[in-house]
Amino acid sequence: MRSLLAIAAAFVTLPLAAASIDVRVQDARGGVMRDAVVYAVPEGRQLPLAKKTAVMDQKNRMFIPHVLAVQTGTSIRFPNSDDIRHHVYSFSPAKPFQLPLYKGTPANPLLFSKAGVVTLGCNIHDQMSAFIVVVDTPYFEKTDSGKATLSGVEPGRYSVRVWYPDMRDEPQPQTINVTGDERVAVSFVAGHAAAPPAADHQTHGHP
């Protein structure tokens, strides 16, 4: 895989001491990546947990949104907007859980306190899947047209990372220093461009 790590130019912005990080994510062919989550994890310090609530809705036998990014400590509700029952589950180590067959909104939201990707499924409807990307930073964003901007980033040293569905090898995190009011640009190339399929995959040896 070509390492296309680009050197991002750092711009010193306002003395308000809040910087913005512009992140661009492309696939191996230069196409835009949708539903990629970019986030900057501060190095050497712990930022306070979020006390927020998010929603992962189920509508028309789909999880909406398909990719949901939250900061650790966020509570997520799983309302069922369909008139059929769903059985939402996760085998992901970051948050294994299940919500056996229910309709409407469960009484309590679930707290996601551990960073990691939680893959969601419905035990009734195999085709339903969604991802909750739990990050240890308040600075995260889903790309739109391959671009996302992390804004209001306090000065400090950050490791900028990216995640996208069905990612195999995470692109190299990029470490940046944010000193003040500035705009930093970071670029990623999604590394799992599909390899050309193998020519011969006979399984029985017949011609």
Place this chain on the structure above:
Amino acid sequence: MAIRSFQARLLILLIALLVLLEAGTLISVHLAGQRTLQRSIARELRVGANVLERVLDTRAKQLSDFLRVLAFDFAFREAIASGDQPTITSALTNSRSRIEADAVVLIGLDGTVTADTLGGRMAGRPFPFASLLKVAEERGEASGTVSFSGRPYQFVIVPVLGPRPIAWICAGFEIEERVLTDVRHLASLDVSIWTSSAGGMPALMSTLPPEERNDLVAQMSAMSNPLQPVETTMQLGNATYATLMQSLRTADGSRVNTLLQRDLEEARRPFATLELQIFALSALLLLVAVAAAVTFGRTVTRPLRVLAEGAGRIERGDYVSPIALKQQDEFGQLATAFNQMQSAIAAREDQIMFQASHDALTGLPNRTLFIDRLAQSIVAARRYGPSVGMIMMDVDRFKDINDTLGHHFGDQLLIEIGRRLEQTIRASDTVARLGGDEFAVKFTADNAEHAAQVAVRVSTAFDAPFVLGDVSIDVNASLGIALFPDHADDPDTLMKRADIAMYDAKKNHSEIAIYEPGRDEHSIRRLSLMMELRQAIARDELELYFQPKIDVVSERVVHAEALIRWNHPKHGVMRPDEFIPLAEQSGKISLVTKWVIRNAIRQCAEWKRNGIDLTVAVNLSALDLFDSELPTFITGLLSDAGVAPEKLMLEITESAIMKDATYAQRILADMKRRGICLAIDDFGTGYSSLAHLKRLPVDELKIDKSFVLNLTESATDDLVIVRSTIELGHNMGLVVIAEGVETSESWDILKRLGCDMAQGYYMSPPLPAKKFGEWLESSRWGNGESSRA
């Protein structure tokens, strides 16, 4: 050996054709069967290969479905996701028993085995069938045949979803004999399968019977394992197998060899049955055809045989039994034609037999049949007695009748004679015409007397005159009788003796004569005389006698008739009627005639020298009239002897002249021209017409002695004949002479009737020359004075 019967040939031809046809059919059926069998076996093997593939595929799909259902089990996924090794292993084990797999392996997304049901043997190592895993990663699942623990396995891989793949679960199923049995049931082929991996005796699975299976194991190592299917035949145990050999390429690169086999014997069985059926059918057809041919052949050959037998019967002369063939077809027509031919042949043969044995003119049996019947009667008489008699007869003067009244008349007369003769005899007797005017009668007789009575009865046939058309004629016959066994022992001799008796009758003017024993010697004498006649001339045994012819008016001898005598050394003096007919028959008459003429002329000349003036008369035979040299011969003799021609008189009988009147007339005219005198002898016995007589250049007419011998004043008939003959002669200017004058009474009558000359015993019998001379000297007739005058 040549086949001669038509039926057999027909049969052989038909059978040969049928056998050829059926053999052709059988061969083509066999060949077609073989081809079909080969094609069908090849197809069966290919189908079998497909079936095997399909069975394996289906099984793989089935296994894969089992596994997928398992992998979707929430609790199982939960257990896998728990990451707890013992839990995972136990879940795998549980799953293995659920889907009856032989092995279940859990593989991480990185391709490393995380757990297995093989006691963790594979855990922590990369999954050995990487290519299979790769297919699963690309297609979401994979299945393949592999060689595992030296055995053929089917492995299937499906993902464990959460809902994204969190791991791969792989299940292995050994390919059991049951699978092969399924294929065998589906494809009716024997299936064998084994893996070839490095080292160790590979395990064989096969549906073959144990013996063949062992044989296959023995041959396995020597077999190549082609990737491409190869069709061949293999000898396993006692059976021959059509074989399709191929290798499955497995997921791990090892080989799984398969054999699909068809027992040729078994495959051929339906064809063999079919061939057997066709063969049986052919044999049946052949039998039916032969039966039909035999039947048909009989309908053809039976009438042929009947016809052939019928023809054979006809050939053997059986004209009685007809061919019994009551058919309306051509054979029937042929049989009818045969039968008609048979009766026609019979009729014709009867006719021929009749013609061969009967006289065409009278319809009486002929000589052949007569002799035949005579012989039969003699045979019968030898056994049963008493005697067989036969009469030989001929019609007197038939030749004259025939010449005078024509052949047609003669024929009619013969027919009438035959008819009358038949009326005189009994049915058991036979009348036959032996030829010419010769008839014969055969009869049974008790004795000679009886035979004579029969002959008398037969002779009554000639009693009445025969009236044919306008002519009424009296016919006489001479009958000679001979008897078996009195006179002869065999038919030939009997006939000969009857013949002799007949001549006796003729000679004696007795009408009927019975054979007198010893008469045969006379007959033999006649035969030898004929041969001795020529020698007689040389030995000077012949002698001339002379009988005077007296002039009635002058009562003096004027002529001397020369009559020949044979002084035979054994038989004594023989009269001309004893040997002249023989001379005539043997063609020696000319010699005799010439001898007579020569000696007569010599005597005449001698008389002349002695002063005796006599005309010498010589008798000519009828045959002499055909000798055209004779006049010249006579003239020569006369001039040599110095005798005047008119001193020689030739006497020719009336019947001799009438034999060929025209020719006789010519030669007589020649004689006359030469000055020779001519006389008609035996006048009155022939049938000469006056017209003929008139034309003849004769000088003298001699009345037959039969009219003169008994000439008396009371013999009215003879008297009339003699008188009218004298008148006739005189009227024609001829000198008339009567012979047979034996009494003074007849001499006187002749003298009164004006007859010119007379001759007979009354004057003198014929005398030798010397005695004639003495007679001339002494007799009153021979008064030399008048003659010398």
